[in-house]
Amino acid sequence: KAGVTQTPRYLIKTRGQQVTLSCSPISGHRSVSWYQQTPGQGLQFLFEYFSETQRNKGNFPGRFSGRQFSNSRSEMNVSTLELGDSALYLCASSPQGPRTQYFGPGTRLLVL
Amino acid sequence: AQTVTQSQPEMSVQEAETVTLSCTYDTSENNYYLFWYKQPPSRQMILVIRQEAYKQQNATENRFSVNFQKAAKSFSLKISDSQLGDTAMYFCAFAHYGQNFVFGPGTRLSVLP
Numbered sequence: 001k002a003g004v005t006q007t008p009r010y011l012i013k014t015r016g017q018q019v020t021l022s023c024s025p026i027s028g029h030r031s032v033s034w035y036q037q038t039p040g041q042g043l044q045f046l047f048e049y050f051s052e053t054q055r056n057k058g059n060f061p062g063r064f065s066g067r068q069f070s071n072s073r074s075e076m077n078v079s080t081l082e083l084g085d086s087a088l089y090l091c092a093s094s095p096q097g098p099r100t101q102y103f104g105p106g107t108r109l110l111v112l
Numbered sequence: 113a114q115t116v117t118q119s120q121p122e123m124s125v126q127e128a129e130t131v132t133l134s135c136t137y138d139t140s141e142n143n144y145y146l147f148w149y150k151q152p153p154s155r156q157m158i159l160v161i162r163q164e165a166y167k168q169q170n171a172t173e174n175r176f177s178v179n180f181q182k183a184a185k186s187f188s189l190k191i192s193d194s195q196l197g198d199t200a201m202y203f204c205a206f207a208h209y210g211q212n213f214v215f216g217p218g219t220r221l222s223v224l225p
Contacts, residue, residue, distance in 0.1 A: 033212065033213070035215075042215065042216075042217050042218060043203065043215040045213065056211060056212040058212065088155060092213075099145055099207070099209065100145075100159065100162055101147075101159075103157035105154075106155055
């Protein structure tokens with residue numbers, strides 16, 4: 001089976017812009033989770049989607065949003081970008097709930 | 113709140129030797145899962161090993177094994193016959209079914225030739 005894919009892999013944006021990241025889970029996996037990884041804060045949970053519904057949400061401002069489509073692909077959107085949003089954004093999929101997560105290669109976002 | 117602690121920010125080990133990475137967690141739940149992930153310089157997070165809390169037997173995966181002490185809420189990872197390719201950040205993670213993963217801060221492991 002193909003692994004989790006994320007697009008784009010690298011992104012440069014300026015403050016105030018918005019960005020959309022995409023994640024395609026492993027075939028058959030219905031749960032998709034998103035994480036932000038920074039050197040200072042480590043891995044922080046953003047949200048989890050299961051069968052097109054947001055099931056869990058981390059402690060991030062409303063500028064961070066996501067959605068999941070009927071084919072389980074997921075997108076996350078960050079509006080009004082801030083310098084502190086520069087990070088590696090990781091997506092992970094699992095077959096059912098958070099029992100085992102398989103990660104994608106990540107999208108590295110740089111906000112200038 | 114559930115937390116995961118990794119008390120060793122950095123470790124090093126000589127090639128072919130054995131190293132143990134520590135992890136402790138805090139939860140009031142009885143049924144949960146524990147994981148070790150590695151993140152090499154490529155930044156790809158790779159599952160190393162997983163343990164279900166209801167299983168008393170420690171999980172093993174080739175050169176990787178865990179020492180799971182449920183009462184002490186401890187979940188250490190032992191890497192035997194360390195290889196240069198084991199150089200990576202290692203993250204301990206906890207998950208209760210239906211809830212999100214909680215990751216520790218990571219331990220940077222360097223395998224020296």
